[in-house]
Amino acid sequence: MVVKVTMKGEKSRSKALKIVVGLSGVDSASLKGDDKSQIEVTGDGVDAVKLTRLLRKGVGYAELVSVSAADKKDDKKDETKLPPPFYYYQYQSVPPYGYVENYGPSCSIL
Numbered sequence: 001m002v003v004k005v006t007m008k009g010e011k012s013r014s015k016a017l018k019i020v021v022g023l024s025g026v027d028s029a030s031l032k033g034d035d036k037s038q039i040e041v042t043g044d045g046v047d048a049v050k051l052t053r054l055l056r057k058g059v060g061y062a063e064l065v066s067v068s069a070a071d072k073k074d075d076k077k078d079e080t081k082l083p084p085p086f087y088y089y090q091y092q093s094v095p096p097y098g099y100v101e102n103y104g105p106s107c108s109i110l
Helices: 010-022 048-058
Strands: 002-005 026-032 038-043 062-066
Touching (some): 010 026
Antiparallel strands (some): 026 038
């Protein structure tokens, strides 16, 4: 989706991007347009109304330009899935602790 936001400077641009990236479901956000006033948001399950409302509260005027399904690129190579490696740890046994009772007097000076 593309959102047009009125941004006055670099500080408001970074604030707008922080708001966008902080929303749940957003994978990436980038600035578009000649004057970098449009934010292109990609993600799964992003609420467009909530996004524009947050941008209006935090930055200023925000207008939803377009919402469309993103083209999924299947650039995955044919890789065979290997099982996860198995690590064998050899633990050394700990000698047992014993309790020794001392039946003699505790003070030998008596």
